[in-house]
Structure formats: structure tokens, C-alpha cells
Amino acid sequence: MLCEEIDMKLYIIANRLPVKVAGTNGKFVFSRSEGGLATGLDSLQTSYEKHWIGWPGICTNEEKDQQEINEKLQEMNFHPVFLSEKQIENYYEGYSNSTIWPLCHYFYAYTLYKNCFWQSYQQVNRLFCEEICRLIRPGDKVWIQDYQLMLLPGMLRKIYPELSIGYFHHIPFPSYELFRILPERAEILKGLLGADFIAFHTHDYMRHFISAVERVLHLDFKLDEVQINNRMVRVEALPMGINYESYHQASENKEVHQAIERTRKLFGEHKLILSVDRLDYSKGILHRLRGFATFLEHHAEYHGKVTLAMVIVPSRDHVGSYAELKTKIDEEIGSINGRYSTMNWTPVCYFYHGFSLEELTAMYYVADIALVTPLRDGMNLVAKEYVATKCDNPGVLILSEMAGAAVELTDAIQINPNDTEQIENAICQALEMPEEEQKQRLQRMQNILSVQTVNKWAADFVNELNATCMKNDMLRKK
Numbered sequence: 001m002l003c004e005e006i007d008m009k010l011y012i013i014a015n016r017l018p019v020k021v022a023g024t025n026g027k028f029v030f031s032r033s034e035g036g037l038a039t040g041l042d043s044l045q046t047s048y049e050k051h052w053i054g055w056p057g058i059c060t061n062e063e064k065d066q067q068e069i070n071e072k073l074q075e076m077n078f079h080p081v082f083l084s085e086k087q088i089e090n091y092y093e094g095y096s097n098s099t100i101w102p103l104c105h106y107f108y109a110y111t112l113y114k115n116c117f118w119q120s121y122q123q124v125n126r127l128f129c130e131e132i133c134r135l136i137r138p139g140d141k142v143w144i145q146d147y148q149l150m151l152l153p154g155m156l157r158k159i160y161p162e163l164s165i166g167y168f169h170h171i172p173f174p175s176y177e178l179f180r181i182l183p184e185r186a187e188i189l190k191g192l193l194g195a196d197f198i199a200f201h202t203h204d205y206m207r208h209f210i211s212a213v214e215r216v217l218h219l220d221f222k223l224d225e226v227q228i229n230n231r232m233v234r235v236e237a238l239p240m241g242i243n244y245e246s247y248h249q250a251s252e253n254k255e256v257h258q259a260i261e262r263t264r265k266l267f268g269e270h271k272l273i274l275s276v277d278r279l280d281y282s283k284g285i286l287h288r289l290r291g292f293a294t295f296l297e298h299h300a301e302y303h304g305k306v307t308l309a310m311v312i313v314p315s316r317d318h319v320g321s322y323a324e325l326k327t328k329i330d331e332e333i334g335s336i337n338g339r340y341s342t343m344n345w346t347p348v349c350y351f352y353h354g355f356s357l358e359e360l361t362a363m364y365y366v367a368d369i370a371l372v373t374p375l376r377d378g379m380n381l382v383a384k385e386y387v388a389t390k391c392d393n394p395g396v397l398i399l400s401e402m403a404g405a406a407v408e409l410t411d412a413i414q415i416n417p418n419d420t421e422q423i424e425n426a427i428c429q430a431l432e433m434p435e436e437e438q439k440q441r442l443q444r445m446q447n448i449l450s451v452q453t454v455n456k457w458a459a460d461f462v463n464e465l466n467a468t469c470m471k472n473d474m475l476r477k478k
């Protein structure tokens with residue numbers, strides 16, 4: 001049960017606020033992001049008043065602009081932390097996305113170390129800490145999200161020994177052998193252990209974290225708990241879900257229905273394979289394209305009959321490795337289309353931009369196959385959204401065993417994304433799978449997703465955090 005005090009607040013701390021601000025000189029546009037986390041936490045039923053603290057997605061030094069943005073965001077219980085262009089370069093593009101991100105996704109060779117990255121990461125975590133300290137009151141709870149803010153729990157703990165602090169890690173936590181490479185491994189782990197409750201998408205990530213704590217900090221876990229001075233830190237695997245009903249009922253919405261008609265017209269009689277990702281080397285986009293090219297090479301009978309719709313949402317393109325990847329993807333798609341296109345068929349339909357939620361769900365609904373083949377992925381919500389949107393329509397999910405979602409979605413065709421031949425064979429298997437089997441597999445996966453929703457995930461997290469904090473209260477009183 002959640003605590004009943006009505007005037008207490010739950011502060012959700014994330015690198016980005018669930019709202020994007022754009023514009024200049026007093027003319028600002030505020031658009032609500034559709035991210036899973038924001039919508040999930042929106043529907044979380046709790047007696048706590050929910051507040052968010054995060055970066056509003058805009059760099060401005062003008063005090064007047066900041067004030068105006070601040071006032072507007074406050075109305076929605078959003079509290080901005082303004083970051084300079086230098087901080088975005090060194091904390092966000094630098095330590096978060098050029099050091100931690102590649103390391104946690106097993107891309108060791110992409111990991112960059114610069115002292116200015118680490119300095120900035122500490123500085124920005126401190127900025128977040130100051131903003132929290134300015135706002136919180138006794139009894140409030142703090143829930144920190146993800147790898148951009150791993151020092152924050154420890155910083156807060158030093159100031160507030162009794163504050164309830166939770167942390168969720170949305171990306172993989174790598175094996176100790178990889179994590180130990182990080183020069184600041186001890187500082188990062190100590191930072192995380194400032195929380196009362198720490199959760200991951202899978203047991204494996206949790207196991208890796210425990211092993212890193214034991215070997216780097218020489219602390220001993222008793223099952224899922226470790227004692228630090230007079231308090232316990234508890235860890236758990238809590239896989240994040242989606243807003244199942246909104247996807248499952250999407251096709252009943254008028255706009256989605258119209259988009260479904262448009263999508264059907266666009267792809268005609270072709271079998272549609274869909275792939276949707278943020279631009280990221282961890283998503284295995286090049287391997288996927290090579291798998292599709294091999295499929296075309298060996299299966300001339302499908303030429304003119306199968307189209308791959310590839311949606312790539314631009315992301316972090318100021319980071320060198322992302323910009324290079326974009327060039328390689330463009331080349332690979334050009335090469336496939338150049339080789340196989342005919343006057344009335346283009347094998348890869350490439351979209352380098354996002355789609356509205358209505359258009360995206362229409363594509364999920366129409367697509368015969370979803371090809372989700374990350375080389376590493378903390379969870380992968382696209383796989384879950386595709387399954388949920390299908391209702392009782394047929395469709396096949398091909399899913400990488402390297403995605404966190406593979407633990408729950410065992411009725412997908414699971415493949416090792418490094419093996420081009422497995423991708424090719426999975427496409428054939430999916431194209432030939434009887435409709436009845438497609439529906440049965442989807443149904444079994446839908447049964448899981450309809451229970452493990454994002455709302456349940458968030459409620460479970462808050463409940464577990466509360467339970468751990470109650471235990472710690474008792475320990476302190478002993």
C-alpha cells in the first residue's frame with residue numbers, strides 16, 4: 001500500500017523533462033513528449049503529488065527566457081534544470097553518451113574518456129542535487145531515472161540521511177569485466193548506493209551490478225540487500241512495461257484508423273516488415289540491413305513482394321559515432337535499393353524522422369513482421385508496442401535475444417543479431433508462419449504485456465521503495 005499523506009510529493013528526476021521547449025526570444029513552443037516513462041507515470045495512481053525535475057531540451061542563458069519557461073513549466077509541476085551548451089557537450093554528449101552509454105552496451109571500443117566529461121558529469125549531477133534540495137520537504141520521495149544521474153543518489157544521501165531515494169537503471173548494466181574498465185567505477189557505484197532501492201529491467205543486469213559492488217567496493221550482498229552503515233540498500237529486477245490499453249485500443253481511434261488506410265494503400269499487396277529505432281549503434285541497424293540484403297540475395301521469389309519500412313529517429317547526432325553510423329546506414333540502404341529496386345518496387349522504404357503516435361501505431365497495426373534486432377538494449381519498448389497494437393490481427397515479432405524484452409517475449413522468433421543468416425532465416429520463417437500460429441503467439445505475449453503494464457511497473461517500484469524505507473526507518477530507531 002502506498003502512504004496516504006496527501007500533501008507529500010514524489011519527485012521524478014530524469015535527464016529530460018517529459019516536455020520539450022523550442023524557440024527563442026520569448027516565443028517558446030512547449031510540446032509534450034510521448035515517451036513511455038512520462039505516459040506511464042502520468043497514469044500512476046498514488047496519493048503523492050507528482051513533480052518532475054529535468055532539462056527542458058533548450059539552451060538559453062537569458063534570465064528572462066529562463067524565467068518565462070520556468071513559469072510555464074511550473075504550471076505542470078515540471079521544474080527545469082537549465083544546462084549550458086558546454087554542459088550539454090561534456091555531460092550529455094560526453095560522459096553520458098560517449099563514456100557510459102557505449103560501455104553499458106558492450107561497445108568498449110567506442111568509449112571515450114576525457115577529464116572534462118567527468119568534471120561536467122559531476123557538476124551537472126550537483127546542479128540537479130541543488131534543485132532537489134531547493135524543492136523537497138520532509139516526507140517527500142525522490143525517484144531518479146537512469147545513467148545520466150548516477151552520482152545523484154549519493155549526493156542527496158550526504159545532505160539528507162533519511163530521505164527516501166529510488167533509482168531505476170533503464171539501460172543494461174554490464175558485466176564486472178567491462179564495468180571495471182571505467183576509471184570512476186568506485187565513485188559511480190558509491191553514488192548509486194546512496195539510494196534505498198535500485199531496480200533494473202532484468203535479473204542479469206541486477207546480478208552484474210551486485211557483482212560490481214562486491215568486487216569494486218568489497219561489500220557483501222545478502223541475497224538482494226547490502227548494508228551500508230546503519231541502512232540497507234535493496235536491489236530488484238522490475239521490467240518496464242507499456243501503456244498496454246492505449247496501444248491495444250489504438251486502431252479504434254479515428255485518426256489511427258485513417259492512418260491505417262493510408263499505410264495499407266502505400267504498401268499495397270507487399271508484405272511489410274517494420275523496423276523502428278532511435279539512431280544508435282546499439283540497435284544493430286547495419287546488421288539488420290545486411291540480414292535483409294542476404295534474404296533478398298537468396299530469395300528471388302520474394303522480390304517485388306516484401307518491403308522493409310525502416311524508421312530511424314534522429315538522436316545524438318553531434319556525437320561522432322552516431323554521425324558516422326548515419327552515413328553507413330545511408331550507404332547500405334542506397335546499395336540495397338540500387339541493386340534490387342524495380343520501376344514499381346523499392347525494397348527499403350527509409351524514413352529518417354519520427355512519426356506521430358497515430359501514424360506509428362498504424363504502421364504497427366499493418367506490418368506483417370516487426371524486425372527488432374538490437375545488439376544490446378536495456379528493454380526495447382518497440383517490441384512490446386508492436387505486440388500490443390496487433391489486437392487479434394496476425395503478425396510476427398522477430399526479436400534479438402540481446403534485448404531486455406526477450407526475457408518476457410519468449411513467443412517471438414528470437415535471434416542472435418550478430419548472425420546475418422539467422423536474420424535471413426527468421427524473415428523466411430515469419431513470412432511462412434501460418435496465421436493461426438501468429439495469432440496464438442501474439443495472444444500469449446499480449447497476456448503478459450496486459451498485466452505487466454507501465455503503470456504496474458511504476459506502482460511496484462514506489463511500493464518497493466516504500467517498503468525498503470520503512471525497514472531503514474526501523475533500523476535507524478534501533
Ligand code: G6P
Pocket residue numbers: 015016146147170171315316378
Ligand atoms: C534511452 C535512455 C533514456 C533516454 C532515451 C532517449 O532509452 O535509457 O534515458 O532518455 O534513450 O535518449 P536521449 O539522449 O535522446 O534523451
